Amino acid sequence: MNDMTDSLWTALTHIVTFNPDLVEIVLLSLRVSLSATLLSCLIGLIIGATIAVSRFSGRSLVIIVMNSLMGLPPVVVGLFVYLNLSRSGPFGWLGFLYTPTAMIIAQTILITPIVAALSRQILEDIYEEYREQFESLSLTKSMRTGAILWDGRYSLITVALAGFGRSNAEVGAVIIVGGNIEHLTRVMTTAIALETSKGNLQMAMALGLVLLCISLSINILVSSLRLTATRLGYA
Amino acid sequence: MLNITPSHTQTAKPKRATQDAQASPFLSCRGLCFSANSNVLIKDISLNFSAHGMSAIMGFNGAGKSLLLRLLHGVIQPDSGTVLWDNTPVTHDNRKRQSMVFQKPVLLRRSVLDNLLFVLKSRGSNDPNIAFSLLEKVGLENVSSRAARLLSGGEQQRLALARGLATKPEILFLDEATSSLDPTSIAIIENILHEECLKGTKVIFASHDIGQIKRLASEVIFINHGRISEQTGAASFFTKPETRIAQTYLDGGLPVI
Numbered sequence: 329m330n331d332m333t334d335s336l337w338t339a340l341t342h343i344v345t346f347n348p349d350l351v352e353i354v355l356l357s358l359r360v361s362l363s364a365t366l367l368s369c370l371i372g373l374i375i376g377a378t379i380a381v382s383r384f385s386g387r388s389l390v391i392i393v394m395n396s397l398m399g400l401p402p403v404v405v406g407l408f409v410y411l412n413l414s415r416s417g418p419f420g421w422l423g424f425l426y427t428p429t430a431m432i433i434a435q436t437i438l439i440t441p442i443v444a445a446l447s448r449q450i451l452e453d454i455y456e457e458y459r460e461q462f463e464s465l466s467l468t469k470s471m472r473t474g475a476i477l478w479d480g481r482y483s484l485i486t487v488a489l490a491g492f493g494r495s496n497a498e499v500g501a502v503i504i505v506g507g508n509i510e511h512l513t514r515v516m517t518t519a520i521a522l523e524t525s526k527g528n529l530q531m532a533m534a535l536g537l538v539l540l541c542i543s544l545s546i547n548i549l550v551s552s553l554r555l556t557a558t559r560l561g562y563a
Numbered sequence: 564m565l566n567i568t569p570s571h572t573q574t575a576k577p578k579r580a581t582q583d584a585q586a587s588p589f590l591s592c593r594g595l596c597f598s599a600n601s602n603v604l605i606k607d608i609s610l611n612f613s614a615h616g617m618s619a620i621m622g623f624n625g626a627g628k629s630l631l632l633r634l635l636h637g638v639i640q641p642d643s644g645t646v647l648w649d650n651t652p653v654t655h656d657n658r659k660r661q662s663m664v665f666q667k668p669v670l671l672r673r674s675v676l677d678n679l680l681f682v683l684k685s686r687g688s689n690d691p692n693i694a695f696s697l698l699e700k701v702g703l704e705n706v707s708s709r710a711a712r713l714l715s716g717g718e719q720q721r722l723a724l725a726r727g728l729a730t731k732p733e734i735l736f737l738d739e740a741t742s743s744l745d746p747t748s749i750a751i752i753e754n755i756l757h758e759e760c761l762k763g764t765k766v767i768f769a770s771h772d773i774g775q776i777k778r779l780a781s782e783v784i785f786i787n788h789g790r791i792s793e794q795t796g797a798a799s800f801f802t803k804p805e806t807r808i809a810q811t812y813l814d815g816g817l818p819v820i
Contacts, residue, residue, distance in 0.1 A: 460669070464638050464662070562710055
């Protein structure tokens with residue numbers, strides 16, 4: 329019990345004193361996750377909005393596939409990216425393997441379906457509500473898409489935060505393509521796995537606490553946004 | 564105070580001087596049919612509308628009034644039949660010169676002003692002064708920055724009307740736009756419709772409010788079970804309707820099923 333208390337105390341000390349190793353790992357994690365979230369939003373929102381306002385044969389199948397991809401196993405994505413970025417792979421010449429770029433690519437592949445599927449559902453609900461009015465106004469497809477993206481902005485921020493949460497907590501893909509190299513590709517989740525296996529529980533707990541705080545902050549932010557949007561009449 | 568006289572007594576000039584309502588109808592439909600889930604909802608409707616005045620579509624609930632308005636406006640396509648406007652089918656492009664105010668206004672999740680600016684931008688205008696003058700017209704100038712969805716029902720309907728007018732329509736369709744509104748909101752909307760009619764906008768509206776139809780309409784189209792029962796001048800409709808079902812409606816009776 330004393331070991332546990334001591335570890336927790338040391339972990340808190342690491343956090344409060346801004347332990348350089350800890351800060352470096354947290355900053356890299358945030359950089360990778362935020363970049364992946366941004367890229368996923370750029371791709372996923374366009375896909376989601378396009379499907380929301382389009383009617384074509386096979387649309388239901390596309391939606392089913394997109395929804396299924398939300399559950400992509402991270403290690404499979406990691407393996408797929410690894411095979412593509414390894415020296416013998418088609419994109420090996422880029423030299424991205426074991427770099428933060430590879431981790432960003434893997435996380436982008438992992439969370440783009442989440443952003444696309446969730447945003448499609450949100451935007452389609454809005455579009456169904458607006459459709460007749462848009463038809464009456466004879467709006468072009470791009471105007472309709474722009475309008476629902478803007479009007480769904482609060483809900484879409486929630487989607488983006490959900491994507492960020494997923495990427496920030498992900499370990500399987502980044503450990504395969506990043507390699508968990510110290511000062512280069514070591515992020516919070518991979519570091520926790522490593523430090524735990526080494527028995528360095530203080531650092532693992534410190535990183536775990538930071539990860540939990542980030543997750544909690546995201547949830548508070550999402551709830552606040554929803555409440556604010558509803559209160560202001562923009563939800 | 565309201566100062567509304569039936570528009571069939573007015574000398575409204577249509578927006579198109581070349582329009583000769585007697586020789587060539589402004590808006591017409593031929594053999595319109597529409598069904599949903601194997602139910603025939605609109606049955607072989609043919610109508611002619613002149614460019615002048617306001618036309619009211621009346622009928623019991625479920626008679627097909629809203630559907631007919633949507634078909635005329637072209638937001639839904641008929642199973643068969645055509646809608647011609649100036650002898651041209653209503654298309655995505657020429658529908659830009661029409662507007663429709665729906666029974667339940669769908670407002671964007673934006674401010675009152677932004678709702679209008681959105682429509683103006685879609686027509687290539689970005690002048691907030693136009694938006695403000697429209698808001699003034701419908702009495703919403705003091706709530707321009709408020710979220711549109713937080714407005715009262717009457718205010719939302721007035722905003723929807725302002726949005727409809729923002730496109731400077733040649734035809735304005737209204738689907739029971741004043742149902743469930745208070746007398747003040749109804750009066751404001753009726754006054755605006757009256758003004759627009761005088762400016763030459765053709766107004767076609769569905770309503771259950773007999774008093775309103777008497778105040779505004781120059782002609783009445785009575786629809787029953789998806790068929791036109793009669794199309795006649797408002798004055799003659801209210802003094803001597805041609806069909807028994809219309810008389811039953813005016814007497815407050817129940818439809819024969």
